Amino acid sequence: MSHILVSNQQNIGIVGAGIMGRLLAWRLMQSGHKVTLFDKDPIEQGNAAAYTAAGMLTPFAEIESAELLIFQMGMRSLQLWPEWLKMFNAEVGFYQKGSLVISHAQDKADLLRFNQQLNYKLAQDEQVKVRLVEEMERPRQISHDELFELEPEVASRFHEATWLPQEAWLCTKCVMKTLAERLLEEGASWYAHKAIEQLGENFVQFGRQRLEFDRVIDCRGLGARETVKGLRGVRGELLLLEAPDVNISRLVRLMHPRYRLYLVPKGRDNLYTIGATQIESDDMGPLTVRSALELLTAAYSLHPGFSEARIVESKTNCRPALSNNLPQVRKSNGVLQINGLYRHGFLLAPAIAEEVCRYIDQGDDAKSAFESLFQFESFQENFV
Ligand SMILES: Cc1cc2nc3c(=O)[nH]c(=O)nc-3n(C[C@H](O)[C@H](O)[C@H](O)COP(=O)(O)OP(=O)(O)OC[C@H]3O[C@@H](n4cnc5c(N)ncnc54)[C@H](O)[C@@H]3O)c2cc1C
Secondary structure (H helix, E strand, O other), rough: OOOOOOOOOOOEEEEEEHHHHHHHHHHHHHHOOOEEOOOOOOOOOOHHHHHHHOOOOHHHHOOOOOOHHHHHHHHHHHHHHHHHHHHHHHOOEEEOOOOEEEEHHHHHHHHHHHHHHHHHHHHHOOOOOOOHHHOOOOEEOHHHHHHHHOOOOHOOOOOOEEEEEHHHHEEEHHHHHHHHHHHHHHHEEOOOOOOOOEEOOEEEEOEEEEEEEEEEEEOOOOHHHOOOOOOOOEEEEEEEEEEEOOOOOEEEEEEEOOOOOEEEEEOOOOOEEEEEEEOOOOOOOOOOOOHHHHHHHHHHHHHHHHHHEEEEEHHHHEEEEEOOOOEEEEEOOOEEEEOOOOOOOHHHHHHHHHHHHHHHHHHHHHHOOOHEEEOOHHHHHOOO
């Protein structure tokens, strides 16, 4: 990453300090801009979807249900995360150990379909085709013996799997905390406990106070529903389990007829996240009995050791999604709106931050590697 200060150093207001707001603020500061953050919640905690997320960075597994853009931006983020985490100079749990996709016998057709989609979509991505041949270990179906080598306790109930060696996950709480610390250390201003409803191209207003900026960026996630057309919430529930009788070290996805269930090892204290439901609703209420039954049944069907596990926490939140479930950067009355990160906020935020920062540094002459991200004309004319 370039650390050269840009000639058009700007004073930028970012409203919403979830994962997108924080990461973008940090990236812009690396480019020499001055940043002020606003959030309705305290700095240390809150209701951002980012605090509920499981932290999976799984572009290959997402291919089944997502556009190629998500895969391509996800691959870029997968490169950026370890580089940027190193620059944060802090202990942030980042695990690039790969993931396994499995199914019970009755859901085998879903696994076959997953493999077909994976092969079909990977064949469409020229860059990845080259990297798969030249440098990256390929995603592939593996035998029972190979599964046993990777995860013996998964192999006791499952006979085959699809192995996605590049995939990773991170500790979302650690990332949110570390980003806040770095931003404050590096001189960002932060207005916490400020619910912002009035913002414009060059100002942010709360109560009688009005702050002026060269540019304002709206990263409020679902909090921007009034101004971002078509934005909706997609409910997700997950459970944190403490399971001393389970010893699984990789991310596992279980094909399930209603949603793809995943198990994410926390890397400490025998803790595992199991999630997540995906329900078309913006209900933020507590976990339902039906969802708890589904998640726990899935966990038990994956490994009998979950029968004695403790339920440490249940979490619910809503993912901010646009009608096509893709992220978008728009302009509304001069305000740059970044929204629609849906189920991919951690997977996509570095790639989006990089693209938006380039746009801010270079203006309408900027070129983007992900052209459809930007939904405004002046920029689209310059697409590569
Ligand atoms: C159950 C679940 C599991 C998930 N798992 C993953 C995963 O494994 N991997 C992955 O990549 N993604 C995952 N996600 C998705 C991810 O959490 C979201 O895509 C991401 O958090 C969206 O980022 P954001 O910054 O746009 O919004 P948020 O993280 O929600 O942040 C928005 C911020 O804006 C603030 N705000 C809102 N309104 C106002 C206002 N009026 N004034 C001031 N501030 C305001 C909020 O307080 C918040 O801090 C998951 C989501 C859920 C619900």
